[in-house]
Amino acid sequence: MGVEELVASLGDNVLTTTLGKVIGWGRGNSVWPAQFGLACCAIEMIAVATARLDIGRFGSEAMRASPRQADLMIVSGRVSQKMAPILRTVYDQMPEPKWVISMGACASTGGVFNNYALLQGVDKIVPVDVYIPGCPPRPEDLLNALMILQERIKARGIVTQS
């Protein structure tokens, strides 16, 4: 049973103020990205994991090959019409709570490729938390996006169903 279900089962009887902060802190500092490389941006995503930039400083060096072990999907590159259903499947396989970073212009809006083959923005199929501009963005931009996401996760704490 996850924390969210536990809190829901308690109903309105217990207030979870400090617990929410602790859980948010824990989640925010151990975001595990899925190893989901698509195109050019994937190379910059690899660069983030290597020595110069070292995403491990932010607790996200564990790129999981299985979506079942990941809680962040970095959509790194252009998503074609053929790839879109697979991307959604991978997203659905990730356990809750999960977040999505749309890395680069192609993933965010279709970028320079405004044509028949590409999905014009990955937010048409999955909810996106942070968009990164650039084609491809600098690795530092990805780190910045991760920090923005961490702030949000920490502020959110326990995600209660409304």
Add this chain to the structure above:
Amino acid sequence: MIADDLVLEKGVTARDQWVTVPAERIREVLSGLKADGYRLLVFLTCVDHLIDASREFPARFEIVYQLRDMDKPVEIRVRTFIGGDSPRIDSVHDIFPPANWEERETYDMFGIVFTGHPGLTRILMPDDWVGHPLRRDFPVGGEVVEFSEEHQIWQTAPDEA
């Protein structure tokens, strides 16, 4: 060498040698050239000449085979024209194995049917895709970009335009 009765036209454009041959005898031409030493099919593609006013073309689709003799090295471009209604040409996948995927791609993108191909299915687009994207009458697609020229046209009501 290609027999003289097979050559419809030949010439040199931008230092590239080319020869035009009849489409129905393409297998004969290519196997002859292969025996001559042109053993590498560099690429195979199609050009859609729909409404091209710059030059005269006998038919809508031009199939281009670029061959190379790696020993000399020299290249030759074999061109052939086929009509637009139900474009159809013989497959050369058994003469040049790399042609297998190239023909599938040309089928996918232009709808050219290669008779005798072992598995002529779509290769780049999804199987259920309708249309052949690289034909000139297929729109580029995508979405209207705000504040662009197209956006202006898109916003104007048809009776005012």
Add this chain to the structure above:
Amino acid sequence: MIESPGVTVTRTGEQGAFGGELLTVNFGPHHPSTHGVLRLIVDLDGEQIKRVQPVIGYLHTGIEKQMEALRWQQGVVVTDRHDYLSPPINNLAYALAVEKLMGVEVPPRAQVLRVIMSELTRLSSHLVWMGTSGLELGAMSMLMYCFREREQIMDLNEEISGFRMHTSYIRPGGVFADSTPRFLEMLDKFVREMPGHIDEYEDLLTMNPIWRARTIGIGRLPAEDAKVLGATGPMLRGSGVAWDLRKSMPYSGYEDYDFEVAVSNDCDCYGRYLVRIKEMREAVKILRQALDRLPDGPVNVDDRKMLPPPREELETSMEAVIHHFKLFTEGYTVPAGDAYVAVESGRGENGCYIVSDGTHKPRRVKFRSASFVNLQALERMALNHMVADMIAIIGTADTVLGDVDR
């Protein structure tokens, strides 16, 4: 029948040598070691591979169609993005094709700068290949070492063009901008240090027993098969055929450089690895020569119809303003006709075939990508190997899926 979104694949129901039915395994398109979104349908008899059907198109971007909708000078930006590990080489193929059709010859300084960028890109492409392949076959530290040097190349790219990966540096008519003194300094330092780094990689891999066990004798591709299947680049040279476009059909003044064509007679994954290591050493050699001979002079053709006038002229010359306006609203036209140019990228023959109908937009642009053709040799290489060797074989084929699907 195995159903998956967009693609239909049929199961064969064939009997294997060990009595059981052939097992069909799906591999990808999201898989950590396929170098992108490659999908393979593999038929296994026990653990032996009996059939491989690559399913591609998951990264189809419509680049060729997009280029028909862009003007000639805008197309350069799109060429960067198909083979995303060697953008300047893609630019070069396109630029040479346009120049060939227009009959334009670029100045000597631009030629040398083009060679410098091509060789830097070849190095960075091989570094990414070696890092990721090492990672897949259990040499995790390779990734860290290779990307350390790749970052230096990215800094060089940034210094000369302002951008890390997709430089759009090489354009029809010349290059984007002249090199800065700082770039030449950085390049000089890089060229001095790089041979030592290549020794480091060799220390880590060449005699490494795990690496050797995973690559020697795996993915054999005899020379005759490689030729018949149309393989190019390290795939062909790893099979003992000394074919390099830079030597055989030189472009951009490669005939003036002194370098060897890397060949290995091993015909297996290890041979292809040795070819790439040797190519990196040769690339450093070419860079050194290019740096020593870099001539002075302009880096663009002196044609106001093709390239914009210098910024300072715009303030004083009405004609310059007209040229500038015409160029960026209408673009230039290319004479009707077609041309094909092939250049040697890190993966093999990277060609560009352009057809012009005499207007300011291309009628057709076709990229002859090395990965697309090389990938067809995958089945030949993987046949009768264990399923785990598939990783080594895909790795050393070094296909970039952006290049395959375009």
